[in-house]
Amino acid sequence: MPHVRVTRRAHFCSAHRLFHDDWSDEKNREVFGDCSNPNWHGHNYVLDVTVEGSVDPVTGFVMDLKALKEVMNARVVDDVDHRNLNLEVPWLEGIVPSTENVAVAIWERLAEGLPDGIRLQSVRLQETPNNSVEYTGPGEG
Amino acid sequence: MPHVRVTRRAHFCSAHRLFHDDWSDEKNREVFGDCSNPNWHGHNYVLDVTVEGSVDPVTGFVMDLKALKEVMNARVVDDVDHRNLNLEVPWLEGIVPSTENVAVAIWERLAEGLPDGIRLQSVRLQETPNNSVEYTGPGEG
Amino acid sequence: MPHVRVTRRAHFCSAHRLFHDDWSDEKNREVFGDCSNPNWHGHNYVLDVTVEGSVDPVTGFVMDLKALKEVMNARVVDDVDHRNLNLEVPWLEGIVPSTENVAVAIWERLAEGLPDGIRLQSVRLQETPNNSVEYTGPGEG
Amino acid sequence: MPHVRVTRRAHFCSAHRLFHDDWSDEKNREVFGDCSNPNWHGHNYVLDVTVEGSVDPVTGFVMDLKALKEVMNARVVDDVDHRNLNLEVPWLEGIVPSTENVAVAIWERLAEGLPDGIRLQSVRLQETPNNSVEYTGPGEG
Amino acid sequence: MPHVRVTRRAHFCSAHRLFHDDWSDEKNREVFGDCSNPNWHGHNYVLDVTVEGSVDPVTGFVMDLKALKEVMNARVVDDVDHRNLNLEVPWLEGIVPSTENVAVAIWERLAEGLPDGIRLQSVRLQETPNNSVEYTGPGEG
Amino acid sequence: MPHVRVTRRAHFCSAHRLFHDDWSDEKNREVFGDCSNPNWHGHNYVLDVTVEGSVDPVTGFVMDLKALKEVMNARVVDDVDHRNLNLEVPWLEGIVPSTENVAVAIWERLAEGLPDGIRLQSVRLQETPNNSVEYTGPGEG
Numbered sequence: 001m002p003h004v005r006v007t008r009r010a011h012f013c014s015a016h017r018l019f020h021d022d023w024s025d026e027k028n029r030e031v032f033g034d035c036s037n038p039n040w041h042g043h044n045y046v047l048d049v050t051v052e053g054s055v056d057p058v059t060g061f062v063m064d065l066k067a068l069k070e071v072m073n074a075r076v077v078d079d080v081d082h083r084n085l086n087l088e089v090p091w092l093e094g095i096v097p098s099t100e101n102v103a104v105a106i107w108e109r110l111a112e113g114l115p116d117g118i119r120l121q122s123v124r125l126q127e128t129p130n131n132s133v134e135y136t137g138p139g140e141g
Numbered sequence: 142m143p144h145v146r147v148t149r150r151a152h153f154c155s156a157h158r159l160f161h162d163d164w165s166d167e168k169n170r171e172v173f174g175d176c177s178n179p180n181w182h183g184h185n186y187v188l189d190v191t192v193e194g195s196v197d198p199v200t201g202f203v204m205d206l207k208a209l210k211e212v213m214n215a216r217v218v219d220d221v222d223h224r225n226l227n228l229e230v231p232w233l234e235g236i237v238p239s240t241e242n243v244a245v246a247i248w249e250r251l252a253e254g255l256p257d258g259i260r261l262q263s264v265r266l267q268e269t270p271n272n273s274v275e276y277t278g279p280g281e282g
Numbered sequence: 283m284p285h286v287r288v289t290r291r292a293h294f295c296s297a298h299r300l301f302h303d304d305w306s307d308e309k310n311r312e313v314f315g316d317c318s319n320p321n322w323h324g325h326n327y328v329l330d331v332t333v334e335g336s337v338d339p340v341t342g343f344v345m346d347l348k349a350l351k352e353v354m355n356a357r358v359v360d361d362v363d364h365r366n367l368n369l370e371v372p373w374l375e376g377i378v379p380s381t382e383n384v385a386v387a388i389w390e391r392l393a394e395g396l397p398d399g400i401r402l403q404s405v406r407l408q409e410t411p412n413n414s415v416e417y418t419g420p421g422e423g
Numbered sequence: 424m425p426h427v428r429v430t431r432r433a434h435f436c437s438a439h440r441l442f443h444d445d446w447s448d449e450k451n452r453e454v455f456g457d458c459s460n461p462n463w464h465g466h467n468y469v470l471d472v473t474v475e476g477s478v479d480p481v482t483g484f485v486m487d488l489k490a491l492k493e494v495m496n497a498r499v500v501d502d503v504d505h506r507n508l509n510l511e512v513p514w515l516e517g518i519v520p521s522t523e524n525v526a527v528a529i530w531e532r533l534a535e536g537l538p539d540g541i542r543l544q545s546v547r548l549q550e551t552p553n554n555s556v557e558y559t560g561p562g563e564g
Numbered sequence: 565m566p567h568v569r570v571t572r573r574a575h576f577c578s579a580h581r582l583f584h585d586d587w588s589d590e591k592n593r594e595v596f597g598d599c600s601n602p603n604w605h606g607h608n609y610v611l612d613v614t615v616e617g618s619v620d621p622v623t624g625f626v627m628d629l630k631a632l633k634e635v636m637n638a639r640v641v642d643d644v645d646h647r648n649l650n651l652e653v654p655w656l657e658g659i660v661p662s663t664e665n666v667a668v669a670i671w672e673r674l675a676e677g678l679p680d681g682i683r684l685q686s687v688r689l690q691e692t693p694n695n696s697v698e699y700t701g702p703g704e705g
Numbered sequence: 706m707p708h709v710r711v712t713r714r715a716h717f718c719s720a721h722r723l724f725h726d727d728w729s730d731e732k733n734r735e736v737f738g739d740c741s742n743p744n745w746h747g748h749n750y751v752l753d754v755t756v757e758g759s760v761d762p763v764t765g766f767v768m769d770l771k772a773l774k775e776v777m778n779a780r781v782v783d784d785v786d787h788r789n790l791n792l793e794v795p796w797l798e799g800i801v802p803s804t805e806n807v808a809v810a811i812w813e814r815l816a817e818g819l820p821d822g823i824r825l826q827s828v829r830l831q832e833t834p835n836n837s838v839e840y841t842g843p844g845e846g
Contacts, residue, residue, distance in 0.1 A: 002702060004664045009694040013269065015156040015181035018765070031764060031805075034223035040156035041223040042183005044269055050698075059595060060582070060662030065695055066597065066776065082175035082182040098765030100709045128154065128185055130714040131770055138707060143561060145523045150553040159342070172341060173346065191557075200454060201521030202439070206554055207456065239342030241286045271291040272347055275332075279284060295692065297579040300483070313482060315489065316646035322579035323646040324606005326692055364598035364605040380483030382427045382587035410577065410608055412432040413488055416473075420425060435832065438720040438745035459785035463720035464787040465747005467833055505739035505746040551749055552717065566843060569803045573835040582730065614839075621735060624723070624803030629836055 001054040005121055006062045010072050012081035015042040016097045040084065045102075046126040049110060053118045063118050075109045090126050092134070099127045103135045111137070146262055147203045149190050151164040151213050153222035156183040157238045181225065186243075187267040188217070190251060194259045203257050216250045240268045244276045252278070283336040288344045290331050292354050294363035297324040298379045322366065327384075328408040329358070331392060335400045345400050357391045379395055381409045385417045393419070424477040428544055429485045431472050434493050434502035438465040463507065468525075469549040470499070472533060476541045486541050496522045499501045522550045526558045534560070565618040570626045571687055572613050574636050576645035579606040580661045604648065609666075610690040611640070613674060617682045627682050639673045663691045667699045675701070706759040710826055711767045713754050715777050717786035720747040721802045745789065750807075751831040752781070754815060757824045768823050780814045804832045808840045816842070 017040050018032040028036035035041070049072055053062040079089050085097040091109055096102045103125040111120045126132040158181050159173040168176035176182070190213055194203040220230050226238040232250055236242045244266040252261045267273035299322050300314040310318035317323070331354055335344040361371050367379040373391055377383045385407040393402045408414040438513040440463050441455040451459035458464070472495055502512050508520040514532055518524045526548040534543045549555035581604050582596040592600035599605070613636055617626040643653050649661040655673055658664045667689040675684045690696040722745050723737040740746070754777055758767040766834035785793050790802040796814055800806045808830040816825045831837040 002664075002668045002699060004667060005698040005700075006664065007698070011269070011681045013182050013184050015183040020763075024760075036226070037223050037229075039225035039228045040158040040181050040183065041154050041225070042181065043154050044185040053669065055662075055664045058584075060660035060665040062664055062697070082178050084178070084182070086181035087180045090180075096765035098760075100707075100711065100760045100767055101765040103709060104707045104760065130154070132712045134710040134712070135707060136710075143523075143527045143558065145526065146559075147555040148521065148556075148557070161340075196521075196523045196527065199443075201519035201524040203523055203556075219481045237342035239337075241284075241288065241337045241344055242342040244286060245284045245337070273289045273290070274344075275287040276284060277287075293692070295605050295607050297606040302481075318648050319648070319652075321648035321651045322604050322606065323577050323648070324604065325577050326581040326608040364601050366601070366603035366605070369603045370601075378483035380478075382425075382429065382478045383483040384425065386425045386478065396526055410575070414430045415424060415485075416428040416430070418428075434833070436746050436748050438747040460787050460789070460793075462744050462789035462792045463747065464789070465719050465720040465745065466718050467749040505742050507742070507744035507746070510744045511742075551716070566805075566809045566840060568808065569839040569841075570838045571839070572806065619805045619809065620723075620801075624801035624806040626838075656777055 001057055003052060003054050004062050005050050005052045006065065006068070008065055008068045008072060010047045010049070010077050012045050012047065012077050013042065014045060014080050014083055014085050015040045016085040017041070018096055018098060020096070043127050045080075046132075047072070047106065047123040048122075048126075049106075049120075050122040050124070051114060051118050052121040063115065067115070071110065071113045075113045078107050099125055099131065099133045100135075103133050107135050107137060123137070142198055144193060144195050145203050146191050146193045147206065147209070149206055149209045149213060151188045151210070153186050153188065153203045153218050154183065155186060155221050155224055155226050156181045157226040158182070159237055159239060161237070184268050186221075187264075188213070188247065189265040189267075190247075190261075191263040191265070192255060192259050193262040203274075204256065207237070208256070212251065217247050217255045239275075240266055240272065240274045244274050248276050248278060258263050283339055284420065285334060285336050285342050287332050287334045288347065288350070290347055290350045290354060292329045292331070292351070292359050294327050294329065294359050295324065296327060296362050296365055296367050297322045298367040299323070299379060300378055302378070322368075325409050327362075328414075329354070329388065330404075330406040330408075331388075331402075332404040332406070333396060333400050334403040345397065349397070353392065353395045357395045358388050381407055381415045382417075385415050389417050389419060424480055426475060426477050427485050428473050428475045429488065429491070431488055431491045431495060433469065433470045433472070433492070433500050435468050435470060435500050437503050437506055437508050438463045439508035441519055442522060443519070453521065460466075468503075469496070469555075470529065471545075471547040472543075473545040473547070474537060474541050475544040486538065490538070494533065494536045498536045499529050500512070515532075515537050522548055522554065522556045523558075526556050528559060530558050565621055567616060567618050569614050569616045570629065570632070572592050572629055572632045572636060574611045574613070574633070574641050576609050576611065576641050576642050576650050577606065578609060578647055579604045580649040581605070582660055582662060584607070584651055584660070607691050609644075610696075611636070611670065612686075612688040612690075613684075614686040614688070615678060615682050616685040627679065635674065635677045639677045640670050663695065663697045664699075666689075667697050671699050671701060706762055708757060708759050709767050710755050710757045711770065711773070711823065713770055713773045713777060715752045715754070715774070715782050717750050717752065717782050719750060719785050719788055719790050719838065720745045721790040722746070722814050723801055723803060725747065725801070733759075741755070745791075750785075751837075753827075753829040754811075754825075755817060755827040755829070756823050757826040768820065772820070776815065776818045780818045781811050803840045804830055805840075808838050812840050812842060 017026040018035040085092055103123050107123045122136050124134045161168040192242040226233055232246055244264050248264045263277050265275045300317040301310040312406050367374055373387055379383045404418050406416045442451040443457040508515055526546050530546045545559050547557045582599040583592040649656055656669055667687050673686045686700050688698045723740040724733040790797055808828050812828045827841050829839045
C-alpha cells in the first residue's frame with residue numbers, strides 16, 4: 001500500500017515570556033527584546049502535526065484523524081491552551097519557551113503517543129503569521 | 142468628490158486575563174471560564190481600522206495610509222504589542238479586557254487622533270480566527 | 283454602555299443540489315448548471331453570525347461567545363454538518379438550497395434562539411472562497 | 424421575498440504608479456513615497472463586488488453568480504489584469520490610480536452593467552493584505 | 565541549470581461518502597463516523613500539485629504553469645468538480661474516497677500526463693482547513 | 706541539540722515583465738502570454754525563507770528572527786519592494802524575472818549573508834495565491 005502523510009491542524013492560545021531568571025532585566029531585554037517583557041505576552045499558536053504510514057486497504061486511512069486529534073488534545077493542546085507556557089506546563093519546565101523549544105517538546109509528547117506503524121513526520125508550529133518553525137525529529141542532526 | 146472607506150490592518154500580540162479581583166477564583170472561572178486563568182494567556186490580535194472621508198482630488202487618497210498607520214502605532218499598537226492588557230496599558234486601566242471593551246477603548250484612542258475631515262467609521266478586532274467584534278461608535282446606541 | 287457587534291464563525295460540510303423535481307434534467311442543468319448534478323456535490327461552508335447589543339458592564343461581553351456557539355451548534359451546525367441539505371434538514375424542506383435561501387433559513391433559526399437584549403445583526407454564509415451571501419433580516423426589504 | 428446581499432470575489436494583477444506628470448520627481452516622491460517610482464510597481468488586487476436584491480422564488484438566487492462573474496470580467500477584470508493601470512485602461516485615463524480612485528471607477532463600470540432589480544451595494548478593493556478600500560456609491564456623500 | 569519545484573493550486577467541490585456496501589449501516593458508522601452518512605456530504609477540496617525540474621534557460625520556467633493547469637483540469641479537476649466521488653469518477657471506482665486514496669489516485673492521473681523532464685514531486689490535498697494529506701509517490705514506501 | 710527549521714515570511718510588491726528584447730512582440734506573447742505585456746504588470750509576492758540549524762541551548766533560538774528579518778530586508782526586500790524587477794535590481798540584471806529565476810537569485814543573495822552554522826534550507830516564493838515555487842539550493846540537481 002502507498003505511504004501517505006497526513007496533517008492535522010490545531011490551535012491554542014497561550015501566554016509566555018522568553019527570559020532566564022538568573023539574568024538581569026537588561027540582559028534579558030538585550031537578548032530577547034520585547035519577548036522578555038516581565039508581564040508576559042501571548043499568541044494564537046497554529047500547530048500542524050504530520051504523521052506518515054501506509055494506507056489501510058479497508059478504511060483508506062493512514063490513521064483515523066479523530067484519533068490523531070484526540071492524541072494531540074490529550075497530550076498537547078489541553079495542557080497549553082489558555083495556559084502560561086512558563087508556569088503551567090509540566091513538560092516545558094525549565095525550558096525557555098521559544099517556538100523552537102516548544103516544537104521539540106511537542107514532538108517528544110506526540111512521538112510516544114502514536115499507534116504502531118505510524119511515524120511522526122513533522123511538527124510545525126506557527127507563532128505569528130510571519131514566524132514559524134518545523135521539527136522533523138532527532139534523526140536529522 | 143466621492144466618499145470612500147479606507148481600512149488599515151495591524152497586528153499585535155498581548156497577554157490578558159478576564160477577571161474581577163473582588164471575586165473568588167471560583168466565581169471568575171464560572172463566569173469567564175479558561176479566560177480567567179490567573180497565570181494569563183494571550184492572543185495574536187488582528188485590528189482593522191476603517192476611516193471614511195471624501196477622496197482628495199489631487200492625491201486620490203481619503204487619508205495617506207502611512208499617516209493612518211502611524212496614528213494606529215503611536216496611539217494603540219505600540220502600547221499593547223508584547224504587553225499585558227491588564228497591567229501595562231494606561232488607557233485600559235480598570236477595564237475587563239474583553240474583546241468588546243478593548244475595541245471600544247481603541248475607538249476612543251483613535252477618534253481623537255485623526256485629521257479634520259476624516260471620520261472614524263469602524264474598529265474591528267479579531268481575537269481568534271473564530272471570534273471578533275466591531276464597534277462603530279457611540280452614535281449607534 | 284456602548285453597542286458592539288460580535289461575530290462568531292463556524293464551519294460545516296454538506297452535500298446539496300440545486301433543482302426542481304418537476305423540471306427535466308435539461309431544464310435544471312440549463313438554469314442551475316453543474317449545481318444541479320443529480321448525484322450531488324458539496325461544500326465546506328463558512329458561517330459568520332453577528333449579533334449586536336450593549337456591553338455588559340460587569341463581564342465586558344455583549345453575549346458570552348460560548349453561549350452563542352452553543353446556539354449556533356444546537357440550532358444550525360448540528361443539523362447540517364455532514365448532512366445533505368436537500369434531504370435531511372427539516373427547516374430546509376421544500377427550499378432550493380441556494381446560498382441565499384440557506385442564509386435566510388439560518389437567520390430564522392437563530393433569531394428565535396437568542397437571549398433578550400441581543401439583536402441578530404447579520405448572517406454571512408460563504409459557499410466557496412469566491413462566493414458568499416449576507417442576510418441582515420426582514421426589515422431591510 | 425427577502426433581500427439578500429451576494430458577493431463575488433475576483434483577482435487581478437496590475438502595474439501602476441501614483442504621480443502627476445506636471446510635478447517634479449521630488450514632489451511626487453514627497454507626496455506619494457515609493458508608490459511614485461517612475462519604473463512602476465504592482466499588486467495582486469482582490470476585488471469583492473456586492474450586489475443586493477430580492478431572492479427569486481424559483482431559483483433561490485438574487486442574481487446568477489455566473490452572470491455576475493461575467494459582468495465583472497467583461498467590464499473590469501479583462502481590462503486591468505496583467506495591464507498597466509496608468510497606461511492601458513480607458514476608463515482610468517487621467518485618474519491617479521490610487522485604490523480609492525480605482526474602486527470608484529470600478530463602481531461606475533459595474534453600476535451600469537447590472538440587470539434590472541439588482542442594486543450594486545459595495546465595491547471593496549484590497550491592494551495588499553493590510554490596505555483596502557470600500558465604496559458604496561454616490562448616495563453616501 | 566538549477567532544479568526548482570513549482571506548485572499550482574486548484575479547487576474543486578465534490579460530494580462523497582466513506583463506506584463499504586457489504587457492511588451494515590451500523591458498522592459503517594462505527595468505523596467512518598459522520599463521514600459514512602448514506603445521504604452524502606461534501607467538501608471544497610484544495611489541491612496543490614508540485615512538479616520539479618530544471619529551469620529552462622530561455623523561458624525561466626520549469627514548466628509553463630498554464631500547461632500544468634491544463635493537465636490538472638483535463639485529468640483531474642474536470643472529472644471531480646461538482647461531482648460525486650463515489651459514483652461519477654471512473655478512476656476512483658471501487659476505492660473508498662478517503663483523502664489519502666483520492667490523493668494517491670490523483671498522483672497516478674498526473675504522473676502519466678506530464679511532459680518529459682518534469683518529475684511529479686507531491687500531491688497535497690486539503691479536505692478541510694484542519695485536515696490534509698500529502699503523497700510523494702510510490703518510491704517512498 | 707536538536708536541529709530545527711525556522712521560517713520567516715516577508716512581502717514585497719513589484720512590477721515585472723517576461724520577455725526577451727531580441728524577440729518580436731508576437732513571439733514574446735506566444736511564449737509568455739499576458740506576462741509579456743510591454744507596459745508591465747505586477748504582483749504582491751510572498752517570500753518564505755527557511756533556515757536550519759541546531760537550537761542554541763541558552764536562547765532556544767536557531768537564529769534570532771529579528772536578525773533573519775534584517776538580512777532578508779537588507780539583501781532582498783529593500784531592493785525589490787515597489788521596484789521594477791526588470792529594470793532596477795542589480796542582482797536580477799539579464800535574467801528573465803520568472804518566479805523560478807527570482808527565487809534562485811534570492812537564494813544566492815541570502816546564502817552568502819547568513820551567520821556560521823545556519824544553513825539556508827529553502828526559498829519559497831508565491832507570485833499569486835495559486836502559483837508558487839520553491840528552491841532548495843544547488844545540491845539538489
